[in-house]
């Protein structure tokens with residue numbers, strides 16, 4: 001790097017001093033924290049994104065400003081690679097280092113070292129870098145986006161493009177499309193969803209109507225707003241009532257949204273007795289997660305259809321199409337985490353599906369799903385998608401050419417191709433997930449209640465334990481067994497044995513300073529009791545803080 005380049009970085013970094021005592025980690029979902037403390041972090045991630053773009057030139061990188069389901073006063077930042085997938089994990093240590101660099105000088109020296117090691121050429125007349133910026137609806141987003149812009153353009157030859165308010169998956173979709181040389185506007189995103197959705201509706205064999213109204217809880221965030229845009233401009237026939245749009249005084253994620261509904265298992269604000277039996281869906285704050293639910297009585301308690309149930313519905317539909325094709329050559333697999341309800345895993349295995357487990361965090365699930373021709377992944381909290389390998393889509397498109405129009409086989413192929421266009425291939429996407437659930441329910445002729453009957457969730461319990469050092473817990477790669485502290489797994493196994501269908505595991509959280517305990521058994525009392533006794537073991541092996 002020459003003197004001018006260094007001066008440019010120093011000058012812009014001087015504008016964004018690191019707040020004292022800020023210690024951040026890129027973690028499972030980018031940097032997150034109180035929005036008032038994040039300007040330097042976002043600015044630095046702007047620099048990182050430019051470097052990433054130059055490293056992979058010619059390519060466009062995405063930078064999203066969001067704190068998803070966290071409270072409205074928080075914000076955060078994460079990076080999309082050119083494929084639309086999460087930033088390569090190889091760059092996370094560098095992200096941690098620069099976010100925590102104590103002065104502009106230290107920051108620039110880390111950058112110089114990294115640029116040299118990675119052989120990134122800056123401003124040598126080669127390809128320039130490009131970073132596309134998006135933000136969710138948080139009020140702090142605009143100022144942070146400016147910080148990101150300044151960071152991006154402080155790397156000579158790099159430009160920032162402000163795409164405004166978007167859902168996280170929209171930005172990932174657009175970045176992916178751009179790097180594939182396709183139309184990459186928001187309009188193109190909506191059109192792609194609309195075309196594939198309509199195609200799937202047209203392919204429904206009989207007029208099996210489940211066309212009853214759907215009510216969406218938009219978490220007072222960007223998802224409700226974008227869904228309104230989709231309905232207004234593209235899918236006006238779809239009967240969806242949208243609540244919690246953020247315009248009626250509601251606060252982002254406060255007693256609303258997918259995270260609240262999944263964790264608390266109660267109705268979000270804005271829903272009540274008049275909604276008993278109605279099909280409802282909740283998005284999270286940046287619309288990359290969704291869960292369905294319905295009220296079975298006038299009380300607040302809900303029947304929850306979580307990520308596992310959405311996964312099961314999708315798996316069933318995809319498998320049905322593959323059965324029509326009698327396509328032994330397609331490797332279909334599903335990916336879950338240890339948090340998946342045991343009843344869902346049994347159900348999926350009972351369908352004859354290959355079920356594999358990945359570590360918590362969608363980047364891990366995505367990686368495993370990409371090993372299949374068709375890989376379906378979901379976290380229980382509602383983040384997931386269906387990945388189709390490019391080779392398999394090409395094979396399908398070729399196969400369709402030899403089939404007679406309107407035949408069962410041709411329809412099955414067309415459905416699979418349409419699903420691959422509808423469901424976001426980059427990350428989990430609440431809007432495209434919703435559209436696919438709606439199609440599949442209509443295709444099956446099922447109500448939400450009927451869908452819920454696929455299997456009955458085993459009662460479960462999650463506990464957070466605060467300990468002095470959560471990194472003292474080391475688990476196997478699937479996170480279901482603790483390797484350290486020595487002896488704790490034997491003790492946990494001893495507890496599990498006491499319960500019918502007992503299952504429990506511990507792992508250090510990647511986003512909070514806690515050890516998480518998950519327990520499952522045939523009754524709620526047993527799940528609670530198993531969870532509590534494992535939490536006690538964690539305290540006795542690690543001490544409480």
Ligand SMILES: CC(=O)N[C@H]1[C@@H](OP(=O)(O)O)O[C@H](CO)[C@@H](O)[C@@H]1O
Pocket residue numbers: 028029339360361362379381508509510511512516
């Ligand atoms: C049990 C649980 O829900 N864990 C969440 C949570 O990760 P932890 O590492 O468990 O804190 O946040 C992640 C990022 O949002 C999400 O991917 C994951 O599913």
Ligand SMILES: [Mg+2]
Pocket residue numbers: 068069284285286287288289
């Ligand atoms: Mg989210």
